[in-house]
Each structure stands twice: as C-alpha cells, then as structure tokens.
Amino acid sequence: MGRPKKVREGEAVLTFANIAETATKMADTDGIEKLSMRRLANELDCGVMSLYHYISDKEALVEALVDQVAKEVDAPNGEHGWRATAQQISESTLEAQLRHPWAVPIWSTTWPGPHRLRLMEYLLEALASSGLPSEIADLGFHALTNHIQGFAQQKVAFKQLDSRAEETGVRVQAMLSDETIPHVHEHIHFHQAGKETPDEFRFTLDLILDGLEKHITG
Amino acid sequence: MGRPKKVREGEAVLTFANIAETATKMADTDGIEKLSMRRLANELDCGVMSLYHYISDKEALVEALVDQVAKEVDAPNGEHGWRATAQQISESTLEAQLRHPWAVPIWSTTWPGPHRLRLMEYLLEALASSGLPSEIADLGFHALTNHIQGFAQQKVAFKQLDSRAEETGVRVQAMLSDETIPHVHEHIHFHQAGKETPDEFRFTLDLILDGLEKHITG
DNA sequence: ACCTGAACACCGTTCAAGT
DNA sequence: ACCTGAACACCGTTCAAGT
Numbered sequence A, B: 001m002g003r004p005k006k007v008r009e010g011e012a013v014l015t016f017a018n019i020a021e022t023a024t025k026m027a028d029t030d031g032i033e034k035l036s037m038r039r040l041a042n043e044l045d046c047g048v049m050s051l052y053h054y055i056s057d058k059e060a061l062v063e064a065l066v067d068q069v070a071k072e073v074d075a076p077n078g079e080h081g082w083r084a085t086a087q088q089i090s091e092s093t094l095e096a097q098l099r100h101p102w103a104v105p106i107w108s109t110t111w112p113g114p115h116r117l118r119l120m121e122y123l124l125e126a127l128a129s130s131g132l133p134s135e136i137a138d139l140g141f142h143a144l145t146n147h148i149q150g151f152a153q154q155k156v157a158f159k160q161l162d163s164r165a166e167e168t169g170v171r172v173q174a175m176l177s178d179e180t181i182p183h184v185h186e187h188i189h190f191h192q193a194g195k196e197t198p199d200e201f202r203f204t205l206d207l208i209l210d211g212l213e214k215h216i217t218g
Numbered sequence C, D: 001a002c003c004t005g006a007a008c009a010c011c012g013t014t015c016a017a018g019t
Helices: A016-030 A037-043 A048-053 A058-071 A082-099 A103-107 A114-128 A134-163 A165-176 A182-192 A200-217 B016-030 B037-043 B048-053 B058-071 B082-099 B101-107 B114-128 B134-163 B165-176 B182-192 B200-217
Strands: none
Touching: A016 A037, A016 A058, A037 A048, A058 A082, A058 A103, A058 A114, A082 A103, A082 A114, A082 A134, A082 A200, A103 A134, A103 B101, A114 A134, A114 B182, A134 A165, A134 A200, A134 B134, A134 B182, A134 B200, A165 A182, A182 B114, A182 B134, A200 B134, A200 B200, B016 B037, B016 B058, B016 B101, B037 B048, B058 B082, B058 B101, B058 B114, B082 B101, B082 B114, B082 B134, B082 B200, B101 B134, B114 B134, B134 B165, B134 B200, B165 B182
C-alpha cells in the first residue's frame, strides 16, 4: 500500500549508469532535441527531480552521453605503426559517431570526458611516435580530427534528409532550379549518384596522412 | 490616444531585414541560446506574435541569420587562379564565421540559403577550373569545407574557454593532473604557448591543396 | 540517503480577435 | 494588411518537504 507506482518490473533501480543508458536510447530513437529531463524521468518511472540526485545538470548528463559514444570507439594498441593506428582511430571514431548521430553536432562543443581524452591521447601518441616534429604532429592532430568531425557532420546532415523527404525534395528542387549555381547542381548529382561511397572518407584521410608523412624526412 | 506604446524613436518599422538585423546583434552579444522570440520581440518593442507575420518559424529565422553570415564572406572573382581563389574563399569564410561564433555550430546543420549556395558555387567553380577530375574536385570540396568548419569549431570552443575562465581552469587542471594522458598535456601546452598562431589554418589548407594539386597532372 | 510535488521563470506557437 | 493577448503545451531547475 505504501508503494504507489514506482519500481518497475525488476529493472528500475535508479543509477547514473541506468539513467545514462536510457537517455542514450532515447536520443538514438527520437533525437536529442526530444530528450528532456521530464521525458527521461517518465521513461524511468520516477519524478523529474529524482534525476538530480545522480546528475548535477542536464548539461552534465549530455556530456556524459557524448563520452559514452567515445567509449565505443575501438582502442588500437599501435603495434601496426603510426599511420595504420591513426587511420584505424579515425575510422572507428567515425563509425561510433554515425551510430549516434545526435552526438555529432555537439561533439566539439562539449567538454571532453575521460573516454574522449583517452581517444585523443591514442591519436596524439600515434602521431608523436611517427617521427614528425611535434608542432607538425599537433597540427596534424587537428587536421585529422577536423576531417573526422566535418565528414561525420556532413553524413549526418544527409541522413536527416532521408527522414524528412518531403522538405528535402522541395529544398533540393529549389536549388536545382536556380540556374546561377551550375556547379552546385553538379555536386548534388555527384552525391545523388552515390559516387562518394567507394571511400570518400579514406580519400581525404590519405591526403592528410600523405601530406604529414612528407614532413618526417623532409 | 489610440497609440499605446509602440513605434519607437524613428527606427522601429517592423521588417524582415530589421528583425534579422536585431536578432543577429542579439546573438553576437549574448549568444544564440539567449535568442528567444520573446526577447527578440521585446527588443523590437512589439508583441511576440507580430514577428510571425514576417517569419514562419524560429528555425526559418535562424536559417536566415546563418545565411547573412555567408553574405559577409568576400566573393572573389577567380582571376588569380583556382588555388588562390580556393584559399581566399576558405580564409574569408573562416573570418566571417569567427565574427559570429554562434553561427559555427549550426552552420552545417542548417539548410544553405542563397548566400551560402553562392559561396559553395564559387568554391566548386574554382575547383572545377583547376583541371582536377570532377570526382576529385567534389571530394576536395568536402576536404576544404570540413577543414574550415572543423577549424572554426575548435577556435570557437577555445574562445568560449576564455569567457568562462573559472570553469576552464578547473577542467584544464583536471586534465593536467591525469597522468595517463601525457600527450594530451603536451598538446594543451602547444595551444597555451600560442604556437599555433603563425598560421595553423594555412598549414592544413596547404596540405589539402598540395594533395589535390598532385591529382591534376598525375 | 533517496525521492518528490509544487512552484518559478522561462520557451515556441495556435487561435481567435482586434485595427 | 498588420498587429496582438490569452492560452496551450512544453522546458530546466529551486525549494521545501517527505520517507
């Protein structure tokens, strides 16, 4: 009788891990803009304010969610050389981000948590072990992370297009009927033809890595 | 008597341009997260709902604001060759974005308006005129825009650090006392020393352009 | 220690009504 | 045509109170 409605079928012990997991699931399903403290509490069958015993802020929660995504990235051991390691980290980071598209736009805006720091460490370590001058290694780090980030962003943007097909049709049509931007038309066709798919990501990745490599001996 | 309080000192004719200008000013000053329809209406001395006669949506407004930033980018005429043109567009885009930091995180998320489309057209045109195979030109376009975007994002993130110095101190201190991430420490020192300033942006830009250039004759 | 409802200070937008 | 207040359906978070 003293138990009104809480404690659901065996799973509902309120925990930080529990909260974070449910929040991630909600963000994956409905997008992060639909993730509110109230909806989250509802999903967890608890009062909104109960969450604040495990979380200081919504911002802190989101930060933790982003770091969980970083945790999913495969951590290589670097035994195949700096270039293979950098490549693997880059590709694995991209994959993790694309699994959680909501994390992409806020990735750089959010403070790096422990897992993202570890990821940064691995990539910086790989670059440091390459024999590159340390300034070039630091610049190369940004070149690589910018590429990962920019590519993920663009991919996510295109993915959202498919979900809001009606609007997209209108927008793309409008672009294609503007005769002052023929090269944009060509570029749209490039994407529509799916010509990027072979390995667009690798193309620029290799371009950057090739460029860096020249600084080792030269 | 039939005039309660509106129509301010000579400037308050409600216009789309007027609304957009005021909104940009507010975003520049207080950040975009503080830009609400209500605060905007207040600033313009009108009722909130009056705005909806000039704007369909808050989303549409923000889209227009981002496009205004694109409008500020210098449009080169391409007479100095594809590489100089690409470089100038890249640098000018970066500068415009850094003048309006709020636009950076939402740049890629937002649908491109007429001015951003024009900017894309110019960059694509420069690449097309380079003699690059068209697939390489399309890939190079993304390599360049990703770099601009990623660099701007990182710069804005660092700028925000200065504004919230107390929190930053705590976060950076926490990173520096984690002994498992020595390369991250080195990277932080790299930034703190201001070693990037000479021309970090140009370094990766040239790296990309060099890499592309090889595809012209090769 | 853990949980909570009421309340506060906000949002964007619909609707029906004013001039 | 242009403007608007009231209302609706939401937010995140403080506070004071419950067990």
